[in-house]
Amino acid sequence: MKKVLLVDDELEILEILETLILSEVDCEITKCNSGNKAIQELQEANQYDIILSDYNMPDGNGADLFEYNVTNMNLPFIFISGGYLEDYKDVKNFYDHNELNFFINKPVDFELLINQLEKVFSNDKSSGAFIRDEKTDLKKYSQIRFSFLKNYDISNYEVYMKLSDNNFVKVKNIGDESFEDLERYEKKVEDKYYLKQEDMNLFLQDALKEHIYNVSRAPANISEIEILGSSLEIMHDSLKALGMTELQMSLAVKTVESCIKTINSDKTLKNIFKSFLKSKGYFVSHSITSCFLSYLLAKELEIDNETTMAKLCMASLMHDLTLADSELCKIYDLSTNEFIDLKNDQKKVIETHAFECSEMCSKLDIIAGDVVTMIKDHHEWPNGGGFPRGVDSNSLFALSQLFITVLHLSDHLFKNGHGADSILSFKARMRIIGIDEERTPKIYRALNNIFDKASS
Ligand SMILES: [Fe+2]
Ligand SMILES: [Fe+2]
Structure with a gap:
């Protein structure tokens, strides 16, 4: 040798x-x-x-x-x-x-x-030194989150690392239980792990099943809020690979149930902002935060019954699910450079995702019509300055108005923190999108009450 x-x-x-x-x-x-x-x-x-x-x-x-x-x-x-x-x-x-x-x-x-x-x-x-003989066969790979490698059973799969566009190298064999090596490399080669495409589909199906089981019985060492975050990650990734299946739907329902259970167990929500799930990135953080902010606002408006809460949580979890590139869900204003500087195909994805996601949800029996409408409207503004339709508060039904407000607030808190300054600057943002005494009086007053309580 x-x-x-x-x-x-x-x-x-x-x-x-x-x-x-x-x-x-x-x-x-x-x-x-x-x-x-x-x-x-x-x-x-x-x-x-x-x-x-x-x-x-x-x-x-x-x-x-x-x-x-x-x-x-x-x-x-x-x-x-x-x-x-x-x-x-x-x-x-x-x-x-x-x-x-x-x-x-x-x-x-x-x-x-x-x-x-x-x-x-x-x-x-x-x-016979070279074992590399099937490079051209290694054409289809699918990126896998490092957290999935750590949290799910990957013993049956080969794991690859991406070195360049056409160059993947195997870093874990089938049967190898340990991911210690992978963990060591992670610092150097973050976000570079891949499974073969066909393996990825099998893996995600298994991981979904495993996760649904975990949502029902939170293991002692993982907080419920962490599990909610993982639920979204796996729903998002598996939607890309598998499309919407029974398994995802069953996970969506369980996740909403567990969201409501978490909200009910801590009505003061004092720990929510601490956890915030910022480490899981924007997509997960703003979706989960929206569930909890929905509760705050719904409670203030005295519509926090279980059915309405389930609808708001479902919309919070599903509204950006079809955005394959989860970074794109950070964009709320099409007049900013953030949007203008994007490539045309990315712009198109943003402009159409509310329609696309509501379209997908409308085909699913278990998703209520109100949820579909909230998702379709989630980037509209009460003053008509939003997208894709540019409709205003006269055409937006009450729950959509509430949901839009909640999404802007969770976006704002993610980007600016939740101190007094941040709340002050959110009031300016409310004016920009038209959450005011004239257009959305109930929501406007309820929000101000919440802010007053928070600052007292
Ligand atoms: Fe969105
Ligand atoms: Fe969003």
Whole structure:
């Protein structure tokens, strides 16, 4: 078997490179964290086929190691470095000593590195070193959240890491229960984990089932609010991959039930703003916050009965579900640069998502007509300045007006915090969208009451 000496002072880089190389090349890798240790290793066991080394290292840099190699065994030498070879004055005539010497910049173009290893090892085809043979088959991958890898059973799936658009490398095999390695890489390669598309569909179906079970019996170590957040994440991701199925519907209903249960168990809602789920990102945070703010406003308006609350929670959870890119649900005002600077296809997605999502929901028996209407209207403004239809308070029914207010408030609190200043600036926003004494008197007064109570 081919032997590789891999040298870098950063342990994490050593480990990532080792995993990546081993995923494509059947070889034996020895790691050293300094030039001098590598020289010592070469002195003791001179059986290597190639040296891959960093340049900048304390205790013997890459030039020292290269020098030793040239005067002794002169193995093919690949520098993997963040700098430029021309700047390394102590590396003399690098390319002249061995035609297989090569220089690769960090961050590493993995394909280039593997190609170079292929060249070095190709002298001996019988070694069968290369296990990479189905690259073109690896066409369809689906991104998976790291939290899913941690929270659901992934033992039956291979996990891949994306290195570039056409380059995925396997980082976990079937049957491997541990994700410790994945966790270690996460800091370096965030949001880069993928499953094969067909695996992703199977995984999501299983995860949905597992999650529905968990929603009904919250495990002791996870808070109910965390589970609500995960419910939304898995509903959102699985909708993309599977479309709306019975499982999602059953999860939506359970999530609404559990939302109402959480609201009922803490009528003061004092912990809600603390949790806020900001770490789960905007999509999850603003949806869950909207459930709770719906309750606050509905209570003030004395319409906080269970049926109305269930409708408001359902609308809060479902309204942006069809936005595949959840970042886009942050946009409320089409006259801002945030919107104007988007690509045309993204603009189109935003402009049509309220229709699209209400359309999808209208086909589902368990979603009430009021919910469908709230979703269709969720970006309208009481003064007619919203989208897609630009209708005003005269055409918006009461629950839609309430829901629109709640979405703006949860957006505002997410972006500005929930201190006194934030509430003050929300009053300015109310004027901009037309929540006022004239157009929406009941909601206007109820909101002011809530703000007065909050500040007293
Ligand atoms: Fe939206
Ligand atoms: Fe939204």
